Amino acid sequence: MALIVQKFGGSSVADAERVFNVAGRVTDAYKEGNSVVVVVSAQGDTTDDLIEKAREINTNASKREMDMLLSSGEQISIALLAMAIQKLGFPVISLTGWQAGFVTDSRSGDARIQTINTERIAAELDRRNIVVVAGFQGLDRFDNITTLGRGGSDTSAVALAAALKADKCEIYTDVDGVYTADPRIVPDAKKLSEITYDEMLELASLGANVLHNRSVEMAKKYNVKLEVKSSFERIEGTVVKEVTNVEKMLIRGVTRDNNVARIAIIGLDDKPGVAFKVFSALAKENINVDMILQSIGREDSKDIVFTVTKDNVDKTMAVLNELKPALGAKEIQHRDDMSKVSIVGAGMVNNPGVAAGMFEALYDAGINIHMISTSEIKVSTLINVRNAEKAVQVIHDKFNV
């Protein structure tokens, strides 16, 4: 009999009917003789409703108080799920983040898990209780409630699976697994039965939107066997683990990410240290830079082009405009109508033909490439957003994924 950690997101517990659906999944696993720990997020729109309440009062409230507010959302959903499990006749107890032993640092709103004291959960499992844990939250060493930021509940589940040495961590979502492309764009996209952590990391960061990177990184670090499954359909999902059989399928997936903007610094002095100045200034403001391209321009000047997420455009432009005189830059431009389309697959590094095939597919479709970046297991291209769906389709066709 195994120890299983299950995680259900906010839409999976949005109303009473869905809460009972989750309770059914949980108790089925329990009935098979497993020990079950369930991590849940806040119900459907609860978090948004709470944020709206806060905005009516103070748009600039401290993150510490935002965490106090938002963490009530999961507290509601764990209680309701526990009640549904009771209704089905099973022993259960709900635990908030701090009751479950989640200790984090003090970065309110974006805290990192430092350790999990699992005594309470272990004791409840010993009593054969199903344990329902509030995701997304913990407690810092000064006894303040913290939240984990984006992807927090996935991270809670994986961290808990690692701390409990669980046999498996099942992440239940709206989709039924990881696909070779977004099935809404590419109707013949195929579901992957297995994928490696690294591939999943690339897919997640490229906008596949199934699992948050933080949780995959943690799963990789502690070798937690993940499975991405559907909350609603009872079918096999996609298993994420260290090694998979990569022989047969070279390309794991084609993704697009529209949350991308291109920043161009034109006519920089061609002197050493210019790139350092730019990117250290951005790092200081916590702005993540993705694709970077540096070109020698005409005469003694060069251009630096890079991408950031759309919500960072204003901050980036502010940093760069302040820096402009020191850089000796002629002009700073930004464009929002971009999309990053990528192919991911662990076998790619040994197959130089993959990138070429991708560019060919785009060329055949008349799609212009603005930037290119590659890693060991992916090739990304920046293109105009109006071509993004078409690009995903033609690349998927090209490789016959």
Next chain:
Amino acid sequence: MALIVQKFGGSSVADAERVFNVAGRVTDAYKEGNSVVVVVSAQGDTTDDLIEKAREINTNASKREMDMLLSSGEQISIALLAMAIQKLGFPVISLTGWQAGFVTDSRSGDARIQTINTERIAAELDRRNIVVVAGFQGLDRFDNITTLGRGGSDTSAVALAAALKADKCEIYTDVDGVYTADPRIVPDAKKLSEITYDEMLELASLGANVLHNRSVEMAKKYNVKLEVKSSFERIEGTVVKEVTNVEKMLIRGVTRDNNVARIAIIGLDDKPGVAFKVFSALAKENINVDMILQSIGREDSKDIVFTVTKDNVDKTMAVLNELKPALGAKEIQHRDDMSKVSIVGAGMVNNPGVAAGMFEALYDAGINIHMISTSEIKVSTLINVRNAEKAVQVIHDKFNV
């Protein structure tokens, strides 16, 4: 400079505007140089909404999970109030019941406060923070969140004032103080500037609905100076304390309580132990009995008549009907159309004319008295509910309160 505990109920923080009203009251006290601890309840209908959510899932959920659910309500309101205080530019921190150190027993849904560990609050006050505390909740020694049941937030505030040795505990409510009668019934009712704990206890239990008895009992026990004030109007309220100047005004108030039903057990055997059997059976079912009247009936039988709250009528009748053969009772009756009208005043015990004056007022108004009960500081009469408002008025007039 004083240490003040303020308590605001759910309707006082029902929306953003009201939250700012409370924030204004709190920061005014702080600006005067006081240390301020604020206890708040859940916003307006939050608790009812949460109960409804639970009912959709499980009408028989464990109290432990109900407490987990309901305690999220105050967590929301403390965060929002803290945000409003931040917006006004003052240093503030919100604390849940357990963060504030409330330790209770394990009676989920109706827990008693055992102790309050005030280190955290004291530390925050030392930093000159305004401290916003979630009322109504605590933590048992197994780290389970508990709620305090009816009147819980008043009790939280008074207990905190006692533990912190606060100079004053201000209870803000919909009304602006304690009146000699309900101003909606008796237009010339007067607001009392002072009242003793015992008088307040009688008034509270008699349906004056201003302060919950539990909180007044605790205030009396720890000699906490209470003040009942309006949340909305900035005027003096009523101070509740140990000794007041009772010389001038004999009668503190006239109250009525319509939440009362009369139960009559007719034709009991006139044997010892009958009353014991009846009231121990009711006590076992947690049914509180109020006025009791035992009369010798005709021949060798007697009647027992007593009152309970209306919501306990069904349970009481069930208990008594089961007991009926053992008691040898002829008949068990109940009446719901009753009201208890009372006068309260600490000086009453030495003034036998008070009860007589009350009965005279009722007689003059043609109002029939069903039952009478007296204590050191009150006289209560059970009358037909249709006469209740008139009774309050004529008694108030009689004593020219």
